Amino acid sequence: MYLGTQVGARDDDDYRVFAQLGVKHISADPPGNPGNWSLQDLDRHRDKVESFGLILDMIQLPLPSQPIEKASYPDILLAGPDRDRQIDAVCRMIENCAKAGIPAAKYNLNLIGIPRTPHEPGRGGSLNASFRWDKADQHAVPGLAGVLSEDENWERIDYFLERVVPVATSNRVRLACHPHDPYTPPGYRGVTRVLGTVEGLKKFVMMRESPYHGLNFCQGSVGEMLDNPSEEIDDIIRWFGTRGKLFNVHYRNIRGGKLSFMETFPDEGDMDMVRSMKVYKEVGYRYMVMPDHVPAISGRDPDGVAFAFCYGYIAALLEALETSPT
Template identity: 55%
Template sequence: MYVGTQLGGDKFAEVGDRYLRQLAQLGVRHVCIDPAGSAYGWTREVLARHIERIDKAGLVLDMVQLPLPSSGVDRSEAPAIMLGQDPERGQQIDGICTLIETLSGLGVASVKYNLNILGIPRTASERGRGGALLSTFRHDQTSDDTVLTRAGLVDADESWERITYFLERVVPVAEANKVRLACHPHDPLTRPGYRGVDRVLGDAEGLKTFVSIAESPYHGLNFCQGTIAESLDNPRDEIGAIIRWFGSRKKIFNVHFRNIKGGRYSFTEVLPDNGDMDMADSLRIYKEVGVDCMIMPDHVPDIDGEAPFETAFAFAFGYIIGLFQANGWDPYGA
């Protein structure tokens, strides 16, 4: 395992090659950075130029994001998959399979994705350490409980049918091409029927069911430690056993190494040193069970300064690298 990071194509277009050089200077070698534009337009030529650009900065493209974003069906390039709409979902899945084959041919061995209808619900942000603005969710403060997405009412059985339909068609293609599929949990766990949807991938039990569908060494998780903590009553005491369960079964293909304060239905997102979980202990468990992937920051607070995004992520990189070195491990993936 080794330190890494991620950046969407639109954000990459904003920060450009200067940020790639900054990552290399900070000791971050492995990345998940997408080309700009629609994933369905990522031809072999587009992706090859993108890989060359990443390589020129001294970085390695470990992973990209499939056109199934965390933002949910209302902003997805492939909405029919989670809407269960035929024949469109078959066509969209075919496009994803083609993309997986192209990435394999270019040496990109992992992709991440979401099977998400609602996006990432949050309530009003709250202030944290030093006045930093923290992404927050308080289920008892939500005001949109009955506001439906274009998906309408989707119960647990319908959610599982759509997820299974996708996996049964995509996992064999990923396995044939030796590309690991890393799915992100539903962020956060919400009460059944919230906005008309039963979210089935919001906790460890749902994720255990998920990884048992279409069993394959190429079918696993973008293991967001923060999201899973959001589903727990006591994240500090419970997270270790969950890491061990998925890690020992080789189902962790990427780690979002972030911390929270709070737990089920009520939390704030904080920098990794400032939350309820013992992140040093978590990293030791990832190592103990043989996790082999990027350990990356995610969802940093909004802080002050001229470059708040870069500064907050630089702090998180330094924190992760420090934990590696304190244990005598190489954080750079050399």
């Protein structure tokens, strides 16, 4: 395991800061529209990242976490007329990752984005993202995705996996899918989100089974699916980890659980992140551990400072685990 980040570099100084903070491994995208990335673009991007003493571990496929209305390749999830062409473009991107020496790509199969209710005060007056079902618009009308049943959602996911997983496997590029964040009741905004439960994620990684088909495992998002995250999370890590399905870890904590939670810094939520780190080690996890979704804090560079705290926290735990595994 090693420290990583997916924070987008605003300029070259951010790459220098990553190196200076010891964040050697990164997930970072080339500039421009992902649909237009060529092999030469990926090669130039990798060379630039490496020029700062960093390693490009992963990029994001053009299937991000935003609502489908903002998606670059919407027909993949909408089963629209351009679906096959868009899937072919993703397959070419996977092949180009292999040629450029980029070993992994993350992606989302997300139609309604990341629902949240208003921010809530956290430690020292920080503002923390939250989701409270009793404060949500429970009768929100469907968006562009329309009404999508569980069966239809699975059919669309399988159609995508059937085509991309063999390409990833033959090119030895790990595909890391992010869970749906958060769990929402069936039919919320018209969509039953099948990757918003642990059982759904288990079914997903067994579909079109391959050692190159797994998860961008967001511990925070999985905690949001659980009634008692503190007691349940470690066995879930073990289930996916022992099957080799963890390709990236978003090391994020929450306070609360299913349908009522607030995001926190990793050291102050309900999940025992020290214990979980030991479980990642136990199952032989061997890729990036990165922060995700930090609280909004004060100061001139609030995101930079908040993420720097998380980098230090993760680095210290990894060092302690290496020197004293138990």
